[in-house]
């Protein structure tokens with residue numbers, strides 16, 4: 001199964017991808033995670049991406065398309081879920097061209113729908129472990145000990161692009177450049193809208209119903 005997961009920043013793409021991966025045995029291909037890894041390793045791509053990411057704007061399409069094409073190729077025949085990509089209509093077109101070559105269509109596009117006030121609350125409260133990548137929320141999913149990862153005891157950090165100021169830019173970027181991707185897919189593919197303001201378990205239940213029906 002090949003799934004594209006769309007949604008505003010903070011819609012729960014990362015959280016639900018983890019659950020989808022666990023349930024259906026798919027590979028998780030997250031453009032944001034790959035970029036953060038490239039940055040941590042100090043690669044040329046990571047350095048190029050840095051300023052865009054910190055400002056809450058998008059990394060240029062060409063860089064992203066090349067990076068994600070490699071990741072998709074590496075996934076080969078296996079199923080995967082794309083998280084954070086495509087984020088512009090140009091990226092969606094490039095993905096369609098790349099997949100048409102290998103005859104590997106996308107089976108379904110899931111569109112997580114969330115209100116702006118929920119996005120701001122979720123993102124500004126998000127904290128993550130720099131060591132193992134576990135994600136927490138100061139109110140909704142706090143660690144057992146304040147500011148400390150449950151798994152490895154590392155001090156939790158706030159992503160530099162999760163501050164209130166940058167979140168505003170990320171939302172504006174989403175409406176301007178990524179929302180049109182939903183329309184692009186609605187004209188071409190099976191798109192399922194999933195309301196995602198609620199608790200993660202309830203959202204996941206709806207999401208799984210949609211995906212189970214495809215099996």
Ligand code: AMP
Nearest residue numbers: 031032052053057058059064084085087
């Ligand atoms: P995310 O973790 O998906 O919220 O992504 C974090 C940041 O990485 C975004 O704010 C962008 O700067 C960059 N990024 C991730 N995916 C893409 C993409 N598909 N196109 C352009 N920039 C991206």
